[in-house]
Amino acid sequence: MSARLYSIVYVGDILDGFDREQVKHTLATMFRQTPEKMARVLARADVSLKAGLDEVSALKYHQALTRAGLNVAIRPPLDGAAAKADPAGPGLTLESAPQEAVAAPVAPIDASLPPDRATTGAASSEDEIRIVPFEFSGQGSEYFRIWIVNLFLTILTLGIYSAWAKVRNKRYFYGNTVADGSSFEYTGNPIAILKGRLIAGGLFLLYAVAGRFSPALSALLFLLLMAAMPWVITRSLMFNARNSVYRNVRFRFQGPVKDAYFVFLLWPLAAMLTFGILSPLAYFKQQLFMVENHAYGTTRFEFHAVARDYYRMFLVMIFGFIGGIAVGMLLMGLIPLVGTLIVMLAYLFVFVYFSVHTFNLRFNNSKLALHGFEADMEIPSYARLVAINTVLTMLTLGLYRPWAMVRTAHYKAEHLRMEAVGDLGKFIAAEEQQVSTLGEEMGDMFDFDIGL
Numbered sequence: 001m002s003a004r005l006y007s008i009v010y011v012g013d014i015l016d017g018f019d020r021e022q023v024k025h026t027l028a029t030m031f032r033q034t035p036e037k038m039a040r041v042l043a044r045a046d047v048s049l050k051a052g053l054d055e056v057s058a059l060k061y062h063q064a065l066t067r068a069g070l071n072v073a074i075r076p077p078l079d080g081a082a083a084k085a086d087p088a089g090p091g092l093t094l095e096s097a098p099q100e101a102v103a104a105p106v107a108p109i110d111a112s113l114p115p116d117r118a119t120t121g122a123a124s125s126e127d128e129i130r131i132v133p134f135e136f137s138g139q140g141s142e143y144f145r146i147w148i149v150n151l152f153l154t155i156l157t158l159g160i161y162s163a164w165a166k167v168r169n170k171r172y173f174y175g176n177t178v179a180d181g182s183s184f185e186y187t188g189n190p191i192a193i194l195k196g197r198l199i200a201g202g203l204f205l206l207y208a209v210a211g212r213f214s215p216a217l218s219a220l221l222f223l224l225l226m227a228a229m230p231w232v233i234t235r236s237l238m239f240n241a242r243n244s245v246y247r248n249v250r251f252r253f254q255g256p257v258k259d260a261y262f263v264f265l266l267w268p269l270a271a272m273l274t275f276g277i278l279s280p281l282a283y284f285k286q287q288l289f290m291v292e293n294h295a296y297g298t299t300r301f302e303f304h305a306v307a308r309d310y311y312r313m314f315l316v317m318i319f320g321f322i323g324g325i326a327v328g329m330l331l332m333g334l335i336p337l338v339g340t341l342i343v344m345l346a347y348l349f350v351f352v353y354f355s356v357h358t359f360n361l362r363f364n365n366s367k368l369a370l371h372g373f374e375a376d377m378e379i380p381s382y383a384r385l386v387a388i389n390t391v392l393t394m395l396t397l398g399l400y401r402p403w404a405m406v407r408t409a410h411y412k413a414e415h416l417r418m419e420a421v422g423d424l425g426k427f428i429a430a431e432e433q434q435v436s437t438l439g440e441e442m443g444d445m446f447d448f449d450i451g452l
Contacts, residue, residue: 007048136413150165280311287310372419
């Protein structure tokens with residue numbers, strides 16, 4: 001006797017508390033379809049979005065689509081033929097399941113309920129949102145010993161040890177960052193980092209020497225370096241993601257190089273040609289590229305921010321900075337000390353505002369399968385932290401920097417949480433098994449990292 005199969009049916013309306021436009025765009029992202037195609041689906045009622053699903057898959061689809069704001073039901077197909085078809089609307093096929101639908105843990109279907117209410121109350125324990133805080137347990141005095149040794153050996157080896165220093169630094173901060181009782185790991189190879197830095201240093205030296213003998217050759221080398229930059233950034237992102245591990249599952253970066261040329265070369269060029277008008281859009285495209293091409297195991301992250309979020313942020317920064325500079329310059333002729341202080345505060349405001357809002361925007365709009373994030377960094381508290389760190393670092397001629405880095409890591413961890421749906425452990429175990437099945441991605445001869 002064959003297993004019972006089910007269909008996911010769109011009932012015909014949006015769940016309370018969700019905006020129809022937002023739901024449309026969320027579904028378009030999930031299924032990699034155009035918003036127009038999703039609008040045609042949302043305009044109909046009793047549409048079978050996916051048929052021929054077993055019990056586990058049906059509940060995973062139901063949870064993912066409900067979470068997105070769609071009112072769907074699980075129903076047995078009317079006949080055997082329905083299990084082979086997906087009448088999802090004109091010109092739309094949903095063969096590619098949303099990431100939420102392939103990763104979320106589920107509870108059994110209650111067969112005693114009517115077909116259109118088969119999931120009501122069935123997955124309450126699995127649907128429960130659990131807040132998982134991030135914690136950082138490092139200490140300034142402890143990290144100072146690592147930092148001072150790294151500094152001494154880097155100077156002694158004329159910079160060669162900097163690759164090993166970076167690995168030691170990252171391992172300390174990763175190892176002291178804990179979520180749900182487990183810490184992160186960094187497995188980077190110092191040789192790969194040294195290789196990247198030697199390549200970068202060699203190219204920079206070649207460019208500097210060429211500038212002394214031939215301006216034309218220098219210009220040509222500059223253009224070649226700019227042309228190679230998107231590829232270099234992509235390789236570095238792949239290296240750092242692959243060497244970041246949580247509970248034995250590696251992160252991944254799968255961004256196509258051709259897309260990197262658009263977001264790291266063409267969009268910034270467009271921003272320059274429009275005198276900065278497209279700068280927020282260019283920055284948004286870069287954030288979208290970096291978040292959505294990262295994955296934890298086999299599950300990709302999603303990013304639901306929109307360009308207007310970044311335009312709003314850039315406008316506040318610009319007007320705040322210009323206003324502060326203008327007031328400071330006016331007061332410099334009357335009260336020089338106050339004017340200078342206001343100018344310094346204008347620079348501090350831009351740095352703090354940008355740091356706080358990019359952090360909050362990135363995490364509040366990111367999802368991993370059904371699991372979301374919540375970030376609530378605040379401008380006043382972060383400004384105090386930055387000001388104290390800066391003053392104490394200057395007064396100690398840089399020796400306070402390890403404490404400043406640890407305090408910043410503590411602050412960011414305190415203001416970041418994960419909204420885990422159901423048992424996070426089951427999701428991670430499933431990812432570990434899936435990665436094991438696919439085989440571990442290994443580095444190659446082009447494996448390197450240039451970041452400092």
